Amino acid sequence: MSTAPDQARPSRRRTDIQVLRALAVGGVVLNHLFPHRLTGGYLGVDVFFVISGFLITSHLASEMRESGRIRLGRFWARRARRLLPASLLVLAVTLVATRVWLPEAAWQQVSREVLGSALYVQNWVLAASEQDYFRSSQSPSPVTHYWSLSVEEQFYLVWPVLLLVLWLVARRARPAARRVVLPAAMGVVLAASLAWATWALGAHPESAYFETWGRAWEFAAGALLGTLALPRVPRLLAAPGWLAMVGCMVWFDDSSAVPGLPTLLPVLGAALVIWAGQGSGESRHRVLRPVEWVGDVSYSLYLWHWPVIIIVPVALGRPMTPVLGLLLLAACLVLAAASTRFIEDPVRRARWLAAGPAWRSLVPAALVMALLAGGAWALPRGLAGNLREVQSRLEAAATSGDRCVGAPATANGCRDSHVLSIAGADLATIENSPYVPAWGSSCQVEPEDPAPSPCEFGVPEDQAEHRLVLVGDSHAGHWAAPLDVVAQQENWNVVMQVKSSCSVVSGDWRAYWATPEMTDSCRAWGRQVGQDIADDDSIEVVVVSAISREYLTDDADGGVGQLRAQWRAWVDAGKTVVVLGDPPSLDHGSLPECLGASTVTVDPCSAPRRFATPDPLLRAARGMDGVVSWSPLPALCDRERCHAVVGGLPVYGDQSHLLQYFARTFAPALREQLDAVLDGAGTSGAGAAAAPQPAGR
Known part of the structure; x- marks a missing residue:
């Protein structure tokens, strides 16, 4: 100064x-x-x-x-x-x-x-x-x-x-x-x-x-x-x-x-x-001279x-x-x-x-x-070529179907699962890692905008065997990548209703960083989206996710009652609710930057298991008829640590969002869960969290 x-x-x-x-x-x-x-x-x-x-x-x-x-x-x-x-x-x-x-x-x-x-x-x-x-x-x-x-x-x-x-x-x-x-x-x-x-x-x-x-x-x-x-x-x-x-x-x-x-x-x-x-x-004063x-x-x-x-x-x-x-x-x-x-x-x-x-x-x-x-x-002008090369290698790995690449590696007991296998993979972030066509400003509603802006992916509605909706905040958005893979394979149409920094219910939930205007906008958006989903008879399954650990509510039960009330309205309208748990935040700041700064390639930037704090969404889903929950946690954390590299790939694209390439490797596990729901199995389950399944179903 x-x-x-x-x-x-x-x-x-x-x-x-x-x-x-x-x-x-x-x-x-x-x-x-x-x-x-x-x-x-x-x-x-x-x-x-x-x-x-x-x-x-x-x-x-x-x-x-x-x-x-x-x-x-x-x-x-x-x-x-x-x-x-x-x-x-x-x-x-x-x-x-x-x-x-x-x-x-x-x-x-x-x-x-x-x-x-x-x-x-x-x-x-x-x-x-x-x-x-x-x-x-x-x-x-x-x-x-x-x-x-x-x-x-x-x-x-x-x-x-x-x-x-x-x-x-x-x-x-x-x-x-x-x-x-x-x-x-x-x-x-x-x-x-x-x-x-x-x-x-x-x-x-x-x-x-x-x-x-x-x-x-x-x-x-x-x-x-x-x-x-x-x-x-x-x-x-x-x-x-x-x-x-x-x-x-x-x-x-x-x-x-x-x-x-x-x-x-x-x-x-x-x-x-x-x-x-x-x-x-x-x-x-001699005492003051060093201070001076x-x-x-x-x-x-x-x-x-x-x-x-x-x-x-x-x-x-x-x-x-x-x-x-x-x-x-x-x-x-x-x-x-x-x-x-x-x-x-x-x-x-x-x-x-x-x-x-x-x-x-x-x-x-x-x-x-x-x-x-x-x-x-x-300084960064030479990075574009390196990034394109890294993106090409990540794309090839994510689409290889290898049972030891990405999320399936944990369930398959693969060796060296937490070794970063692609040099320079830290260059890939959510900003330069392209999501499915549904991702973007035309679909993800900005914090101050109360108007829903739905978009669709998978196959067109008139060709679809089933119709689903993905709803929540940007942490619901990072599940669009694997859902698109499954939707293309299974002939599903998926509607995406995502609003940044916005909870999945219209009650008094609020993001701790949100302004009053953002919170009012979120609640208006939530009320409209909730009603639109309930009124749409073509939607069979509502897929819900959010960074729910970061939201605040004044309810003594931590908002469980509000979540269940919202989901009950959808269940009463004839739909099944599938709750996707949120990956833990490892408290390393930007994970790509942490990976790049790390001097080791074996399990870099991992964190103690205690960072996987309880997910309010999964707690609310437990024991509720018509609601099924699934957690990615078994793929990302063992008994002692949660990992930033799984199956050789970076898990995160920033502090907490899944990197698109890694997220797509969850497709087999999501397909297994959603197939069971659409086939009529598990629609009245107790909301047990299913571990990711091996690839190559």
Whole structure:
């Protein structure tokens, strides 16, 4: 983070701000190294924003009072000299390290984020992709942390222009009113931005963390302090501020409403420390000097820590441990010291740049940014050919009928079932692994759309011997691939009714990540689809699935009653309900990326069996007449572990969806189950989960 003043004159150096920087960067780094120890350390970014708002606004306000103007070119040139050399160096090193050590499956994401970071729009890149900041440690992207630098650069671009406009307005006002124009404007920005942040956390929480609009109030809090002529107060009053910040870093976690109203506490704590420290100068306390030094190198430390944390364990082929974490912390401090000494300071203090026109700093900076953006764009360009080759091998394996390939391997007792047999298979994801024609935006309804959008696969209805419907969320969608195989073989017509992030019932079930609008849309969709299925006499079997472990309900029975009520309506309409259990989430983040980063091919990225938590859908189906359940769990998990590779193939295409190629190998087991249902067997069964059957029926 950038909060260092442009001159390093001792008379202008403030010990309290240096220590604040040290606390802020220390919180962030320790949170990333030991996320379960300092759960709220990420609040260091919020502290940095307050410091930046105070220092930059104070500097610009002073310039306006002294000269009556702001020299925008010189301001932006100073910022470029201060920020860009170290920032662009770290991005360049990260790009090279990604090419050398990170798996190819990660290159596309890293390329996109390095490009966004080089152009300082990374926060909007992450907001658009709806990435969860608090799950970023499961992602191999080593530049996620550049989101905050992007917000700060956007602040530096807009803020001086805003202050200049306000100054011109103030000059036209009456003398008594001039003193309140800037503070009043800062207060308006603070209130409006905080209101936006609070609203955004409820409306679209997946992107609210990164939005510039919801972060402006933290800069405005520091700016307000910088524009008010507040009297000095005893330095002891800083103690509650320090206590508030440290306490929040210990108390807050990934469920805290940041950057909403609770964030006022650490922000006001930082502001109180700055206020109480007015007039403080160079510290003479030896105890504080090491802390001040951390503040001196805080910008470079922030830049280096995340690439080191993400890339080094992959390069070493070792998982993160407390000992490795401490070693990486030491390495980050060394890199930060070297970067500050040999990159930041020389460029910032270069006379031929500082004394020259603004373009002398800005033009080279723009050229280096463009060069880096070009390198980021070029990184994944060679992957297309590799991906096509991998897709061809996966397609051949999935359609081979080999009883030891994919899901049947477990039931058939095949040796080496968990050895990844196809090199580069980690390149295949749900984004580039084509599903059956039914899959896609024309069929899977988006979260905000309440209108059903059914589509069909298998054979045309007028040629079909039986008609089925597949209903649920995107985790129902990944069963379309094997169902299409069976439908083509058995002359079935399958209607697909799938809505992303939406439960299979219209009651009070809701996804924990869903906004109120998404939940209302889901319930409207569920009511309509449920009625359409009940009214359609041509449908004989309703196939239901969902990532039901991730849904919430207020019912004491965990929603079992609601599920059964929905299914009972379909059973009473003469249909059989087949419930497909959901594969377990292995908590490795993106499984293709985990496979690519793994240094072993034997059972990579597996997880303890405890990750296969009970499935509410299967629990609801148990003992219900007219409802049959089937679970993929026996194919994926043994008594001790659940596996990311089965029958030589990757199981998952992301964190939890089945990879299409692997999903198709479940076709024999699904055919066995559905044949029994359509033949009249099992329609009043007890919902016992059937294990996948061997191929070659």
